[in-house]
Amino acid sequence: MHGANEHPRVEDSARSSYDVRIAALETDVAVIRNSFATKDDITALRAEMNASHERILALIYEFKLEVQTNSAKQREEFYAALARQREEFNAALAKQREELNAALAKQREDLHTALADTKMDLHRALMGHVWKLYGFASLLLGGVYYIARYVH
Structure with a gap:
């Protein structure tokens, strides 16, 4: 207990400021400890990441197979x-x-039909010209014969 002349308030205020600082420090230490992951937390996180990675790889492989099948x-x-x-x-x-x-x-x-018709027309025309030439030649020979026999 405090004496009658003592001022407990002054002593308590100094002590209480230290207590407050220590309590704040303990709180900060507790927060820091809680914020740091433990080895078990890291192992669990690693296992979860590996499982997620395996699921992603399985989905990618399934997608690859589906694409290959569709292709x-x-x-x-x-x-x-x-x-x-x-x-x-x-x-x-x-x-x-x-x-x-x-x-x-x-x-x-x-x-072939047109050529045959043309060939026949050509032969007819040639025969006509031959007969005309024969007639002219006969007339010419007859004239020469007449001149040679009767005029001479």
Whole structure:
């Protein structure tokens, strides 16, 4: 207890300021201790990070497999479509080739017919000219014969 003349307030105020400072320091130390992770916390965090990493890798691998599967499916569909298109193109090309060959055969027949007609017309014209030339030559020889026999 304090004496009658003593002022407990002054002594208590100095002591209380130290107590307050020590309490604040203890609180700071407790906060610092709580803010630092323990070895178990670090191990748990590392395990959680590894598990997350494994999950991410598994998801990436699943996505890769899905992309490869879809890519293979699209490739097969593309090749099937190309095969269909090639067959359709070859069929259309064969049809056009047949039509072209038929048109060329018809044109060739028409040309041969026209050439035969022209050949016949040419032979008729030549025969007409030959007969005219024969007639002229006969007339000329007859004239020469007449002059030679009767005029001379």
